Amino acid sequence: MAIEATTLERKAQAGTKPLLKVRGLEAWYGESHVLHGIDLDVGEGEVVTLLGRNGAGKTTTLKSIMGVIGKRKGSVSFGGQETIGLPSRAIARLGLGYVPEERGIYSTLSVEENLMLPPQVKPGGLSVAQIFELFPNIKERLRSQGTKLSGGEQQMLAIGRILRTGANLLLLDEPTEGLAPVIIDQIGATIRMLKQKGFTIVLVEQNFRFAQTVADRHYIVEQGKVIDMIPNEELDANIDKLHGYLGV
Template identity: 55%
Template sequence: MSDDRTAPVLEVEGVSAWYGEARVLTDVSVSVRAGEVVTLVGRNGAGKTTLLRSIMGLHRQVEGAIRLDGRELGRSSPDSRAKAGLGWVPDDRGIYASLTVEENLTLPPVTSKDAWSLEQVYEQFPVLHERRDFPGTKLSGGEQQMLAIARVLRMGSRLLLLDEPSEGLAPVIVQRIGEIIRQIKAQGVAVLLVEQNVAFASTVADRHFLLAQGKVVESLDNDAFQARTTELLEYLGM
């Protein structure tokens, strides 16, 4: 991993997005540095997932600049962005049902010299080693989430786009997912996280962007975010 943690790995500048004629993002700007976890917080429909999909190239009605390590991604395909170092972990986890756990881990191409080896994956995710011959969709929700994260680390992704990783998981599994995110961060991997669970977000993130009606309405460091947890929970209707 690069030792320069001051230059952004990801820069999103003035991004707007549409579904047909309906604008869902307006002039959104965020950045993430190496070894930093940044969350996108907001009510359902605020545009959080659309922003992740736009960064990954999965949503095409987009204007504005998206740069990875200073390089403009332009109209490049999702496949090209994955090879450049973006790791996509969708809310449905995207596990291949017909493949075993190990096949899910080894099928995607390795894109970086910093990719985790299979041995590293199994050391950090021992449950995946135990289940390595299981079909991927026979895992529990928490195990599938670990597999989805491990798969992009196995590819060598430098920036992880995580969409609601704690959703529907038992508290003990959410705690483990938090530990994994902190381990990833310590190794210099950047994380952009969509998260409704404000308490969970405050345990893993350095900075938070609050989205409302497709716009960034506030940017908070984690101390300010924690001080306003009650207010944010009320705002989110939780």
């Protein structure tokens, strides 16, 4: 059974200004009803993860927040503005940035062209020089084709590209999937640094041990609903329950 929205609000981290509120979010792929009433809150400056088994609806939740899914209903409020009726391009202009699991790197474009492709939607984005400081590998490969990069380099490019746009809420789908441990550590350090700079991040992640190193709270998604929320400081105490949720 999904937990009530009021429970989410009581359990949300104290002292954070609400930035994203999702209530009763439903979504479909064609005739397939995938989300059945997602409720979640994300405070300004928080890192929040969506955990759950494969097919639970985590990626669909990110796509629905971003408006890149065919049919959705419910409420998605960002900074107090309802976005459920807006197209994805209008949602992006509000300051939401989405990095899909497949990263979306264009094979016909160079690394530099991929990096500069998205328009700036708001002031406050990172400069190219700041992105190079975060991800020096990108600077070294500027003339390479985007898909000639390693998986880790493509992930860095995908994140760096969004940071340039001025988005202040980042939706990251499986950023560590298939990456070497040293690259995972770098992605983790980047997420923690972005949090310190005031970015808000919603993260879909299968590796809950990695999620534990970066997140403030964890929502558990099952069969298209949020069924629990565990603060990060309580994760170890609830590890058996989490294993049950995730089928570990």
